[in-house]
Amino acid sequence: MSAASRGVVEPNSTGGLHVVLGAGAVGTRLAVELAALGARVRVVSRSSRPQLPGGVELVHADAADPAAVVAAARGAAVVHQVLNPAYHRWEQDFPPLQAGAVQAARAAGARLVSLENVYLYGRPAGRTLTEDSPHRPHARKGRVRQRMAEQLEVLREDGELDVVQVRASDFYGPGAGDQSAIGDRVLAPLAEGRPAWVLGDPDQPHTYTYVPDVARAMALLGTTAGTAGVWHVPNDPRPLSTRQVLDLAARHLGDASAQLRTTPTWALKALGLVNRTMAEVAEMAYEFEEPFLVSGARLTAALGLKATPYEQGIAATVDDLQRRTAVLQ
Incomplete structure (x- = not known):
């Protein structure tokens, strides 16, 4: 052993x-x-x-x-x-x-x-x-x-x-960028006060x-x-949902909660017909459709x-995004 x-x-x-x-x-x-x-x-x-x-x-x-x-x-x-x-x-x-x-x-x-x-x-x-x-x-x-x-x-x-x-x-x-399910493509819209698109059911518990x-x-x-x-x-052992984790990001940005939109699996599969990465994402969508701890x-x-803790990690992730965005402006 x-x-x-x-x-x-x-x-x-x-x-x-x-x-x-x-x-x-x-x-x-x-x-x-x-x-x-x-x-x-x-x-x-x-x-x-x-x-x-x-x-x-x-x-x-x-x-x-x-x-x-x-x-x-x-x-x-x-x-x-x-x-x-x-x-x-x-x-x-x-x-x-x-x-x-x-x-x-x-x-x-x-x-x-x-x-x-x-x-x-x-x-x-x-x-x-x-x-x-x-x-x-x-x-x-x-x-x-x-x-x-x-x-x-x-x-x-x-x-x-x-x-x-x-x-x-x-x-x-920090540094995970677009490769993270709650990375730049989700946090950037939240930082701009816009709704963010997420995979699956954002109210299911999910470990990040x-x-x-x-x-x-x-x-x-x-x-x-x-x-x-x-x-x-x-x-972080707490069974937080994707919505709860992103609410932490919203509060760090000064908002009460995150505005989220969901991308159904059928839509990912349809996008996968013309985008290989989306086809691969659709295959793993089950992770976001049920509790995943x-x-x-x-x-x-x-x-x-x-x-x-999520509070500390999300704050550092948002701060990293904002620093990189500021450099590009």
Whole structure:
């Protein structure tokens, strides 16, 4: 039984070089968190030039090229996989990207810390999702995620690779932008005093995971020995609905409540006929049509990492949007 399944960890830490594959919102924040812990950090990105702390190395390499990834991760003690291909390209691109990360970790003799999501669980059917929830995906992207996750589980269980799998619910937070279900496309209209369009039923309870909490969880698990296994990122445990979360944004903006409009699934499917991304979103709309709650209590109990309250996270997300908007004006 792994330390993760027991809910306990050993006190010694994993030092050395930490290589972060991916420089999006999570990867950039992860570099910040690792640097704050005193780790040596190298970020690998194909083209972006993220704002990184002093002392963090930036290497340009194509994550789709296994040889390039192996070279970029040379000397690593820990490889963090936070890659995120285009939503409509998951089936084609995601498994090879993970294979490259695995190859890089093996070549370096490193631990692999891999970011995952909760699509592989399928519909909650009234259950709060935990690390022990069965894998019952019914959507294509969920099945992709299941295959990828179970491949890593086999490598760990067979003793071939030290693997930590970190799972998050739907992201929100600074830098998440349009990729978040409650990101720029929802918050920008609210900031302008206009109604915002949201997915599904906004009055259903829904767990959102704060991007900086994802980074903190990965940094902590990557620098603590004995954490091999599956962990959920801690989330605000209150079963707030999407409407209640966005009401927090409205109040931070000085309004009493959020004006919301809903996009029905049939409309998403119709849009999907001409927009591939909308077709992919429609496939996952079930998450927003029923209670969708995800617990990260195990990690809090094991390492003391607590979730950022929605009030604080939403305020920081709105402030980040307003700063970026001001720069463009």
